[in-house]
Structure formats: structure tokens, C-alpha cells
Amino acid sequence: MAKIIAISNQKGGVAKTTTTQAIAAVLSGRGYKVLAVDFDPQGNLSDSVNATSDNTVYEVLKQAITANEAVQALQCFDVISANILLASADQTLAQTGKEYRLKEALEPVNTLYDYIIIDTPPSLGLLTINAFTAADEIIIPTTAGKFAVKGISELFNTVKNVKKYCNPHLKIRGILFTKFDPRTNNSKDMKMLVEKLSEALETPLFNTYIRNRVAVDEAQARSRDILTFSGCEDIAADYNKFIDEYLEREYDKKPLKY
Ligand SMILES: Nc1ncnc2c1ncn2[C@@H]1O[C@H](COP(=O)(O)OP(=O)(O)OP(=O)(O)O)[C@@H](O)[C@H]1O
Numbered sequence: 086m087a088k089i090i091a092i093s094n095q096k097g098g099v100a101k102t103t104t105t106q107a108i109a110a111v112l113s114g115r116g117y118k119v120l121a122v123d124f125d126p127q128g129n130l131s132d133s134v135n136a137t138s139d140n141t142v143y144e145v146l147k148q149a150i151t152a153n154e155a156v157q158a159l160q161c162f163d164v165i166s167a168n169i170l171l172a173s174a175d176q177t178l179a180q181t182g183k184e185y186r187l188k189e190a191l192e193p194v195n196t197l198y199d200y201i202i203i204d205t206p207p208s209l210g211l212l213t214i215n216a217f218t219a220a221d222e223i224i225i226p227t228t229a230g231k232f233a234v235k236g237i238s239e240l241f242n243t244v245k246n247v248k249k250y251c252n253p254h255l256k257i258r259g260i261l262f263t264k265f266d267p268r269t270n271n272s273k274d275m276k277m278l279v280e281k282l283s284e285a286l287e288t289p290l291f292n293t294y295i296r297n298r299v300a301v302d303e304a305q306a307r308s309r310d311i312l313t314f315s316g317c318e319d320i321a322a323d324y325n326k327f328i329d330e331y332l333e334r335e336y337d338k339k340p341l342k343y
């Protein structure tokens with residue numbers, strides 16, 4: 086059975102898509118079978134990996150095709166793409182069991198992968214709730230911006246509700262700082278704030294953070310792999326270090342910091 090991870094934060098632009106792509110690439114580089122699911126109508130993940138098929142996750146949710154039929158094989162990991170049609174899921178799925186549609190849709194492919202990583206949109210609407218209902222755990226990327234940090238408490242409330250009504254075993258694996266510049270005073274202040282918040286919410290903050298590098302934008306604009314793109318060496322190193330920390334906590338059952 087795959088471990089299903091939702092990458093989520095309702096704040097826009099905090100590197101959800103970048104993190105989904107990077108950790109899918111790192112995990113598959115280490116020999117794991119990985120499926121990345123674009124679950125954002127913006128389709129940014131699909132664009133950045135050049136996944137252009139019309140067999141998108143929306144058709145899967147509508148039960149027009151199976152998840153197997155929507156899977157596109159890339160060089161290192163598989164992907165199910167999304168496009169703007171997914172924005173109408175709110176209307177199309179407005180019926181009983183609407184929170185469970187993604188969970189159900191992924192069941193036929195669950196045994197084929199070690200990890201399924203879901204990129205979520207910047208909102209706490211039905212799509213994100215579907216992702217949380219399908220997921221085993223959530224990773225919350227955040228920048229050191231005030232609003233991004235503020236969003237974490239709101240996200241936490243949604244998680245509480247999903248746990249209560251749809252998915253009792255859901256857990257937040259941790260908060261990951263992205264686009265982080267440890268030298269600025271604001272970053273230091275925000276890091277302290279998130280440390281306090283993570284203690285209050287009993288949600289670990291990963292020790293690893295992802296540095297701010299402009300080349301990430303360039304790599305994505307050219308649909309290139311951010312792990313091998315020239316100028317992204319630090320980003321590749323950071324995401325590798327992050328996966329080391331993630332897997333270490335998973336398999337060694339080390340006590341969490343909080
Ligand atoms: N470590 C980084 N350093 C610098 N820029 C980055 C980094 N990670 C991501 N970016 C850039 O930040 C922008 C937002 O990233 P991304 O699209 O991954 O965020 P997102 O949370 O998925 O956004 P949305 O909420 O719109 O889905 C992109 O232009 C991306 O290239």
C-alpha cells in the first residue's frame with residue numbers, strides 16, 4: 086500500500102507544487118515507486134512536468150475513466166495531471182460522499198506505488214478536503230511570510246474537522262520552511278513564531294529548510310527538472326536533506342522534537 090502524502094497550505098505561492106515535484110523526484114531517485122497527483126485546477130504541476138494528457142484527475146473523479154487510465158509515465162515518476170476543468174468539481178461532486186471521491190479513485194493504483202504525493206490548491210475547499218480524506222499525512226510548506234504562517238492555524242482547523250468526520254488516522258507530518266533566507270531578521274522572527282505555533286499545535290517543524298534560489302522559477306518556466314537544473318544545486322541538496330529527515334523519522338521512529 087502506498088503512503089499518501091498531501092502537500093498543503095491554503096496560502097498561495099508557498100512552494101506546494103515545487104515541493105511535490107521535488108520530493109517525488111527525490112523519492113523516485115532513491116528507488117521508490119512514486120505517483121504525483123496534480124489536484125489543483127491551475128495545473129502547475131502538470132505544466133512543470135509537461136504532462137499534457139486530457140485524461141486528467143477530473144475525469145477520474147467523475148468516474149469517466151479509472152486512475153490507471155489517467156496515469157502518465159514520466160522519466161522518473163508517474164503523474165496524474167489536472168487542468169482548469171477541475172475547478173468545477175465543486176458542482177459536479179455536489180452529492181453524497183463527495184469528500185471521498187479522490188480516496189476511492191486512488192484505490193485501484195494504491196498497491197502499485199510506495200508513495201502517492203498530492204499537490205493541493207491554495208484553498209481549503211472541497212478539493213483540499215478530498216486530498217486530506219485520501220491522505221495518510223500532510224506536509225505543510227510555508228514561507229516566512231506573516232500571512233503564510235497565519236494560514237497554518239486555519240489549515241489546522243480543517244485538518245481537525247477532516248479527522249473528525251472523514252479520516253480519523255490523518256496526521257500532519259510537519260511544517261517545512263521554503264524559499265527561506267536564514268539571514269534576514271524577518272525569517273528569524275517567523276521561524277520563532279512557527280516554532281511556538283508548532284508546539285501549540287503539537288505539529289513538528291522539520292529541521293531542514295529549503296533555501297531561496299531564483300533558478301527554481303527559471304527551471305519551472307522551462308519545464309526542466311529542478312533537481313538537475315543549473316543553479317538549483319542548493320535546492321536539490323535541501324530537498325535531499327529534507328527526505329533524509331522525513332525518512333529517518335519514519336523508519337527509526339525517533340521521538341519527534343515536539
Ligand atoms: N526554494 C525556492 N526559491 C525561490 N523560488 C521558489 C522556491 N520554491 C518555489 N519557488 C517559486 O515560487 C513560486 C511559487 O511556487 P509554487 O508554484 O511551487 O507555489 P505553490 O504553493 O504551489 O503556489 P500555488 O498556491 O499558486 O499553487 C514559483 O514561481 C516558484 O518557482
Ligand SMILES: [Mg+2]
Binds near residue numbers: 102125129130205
Ligand atoms: Mg501550486
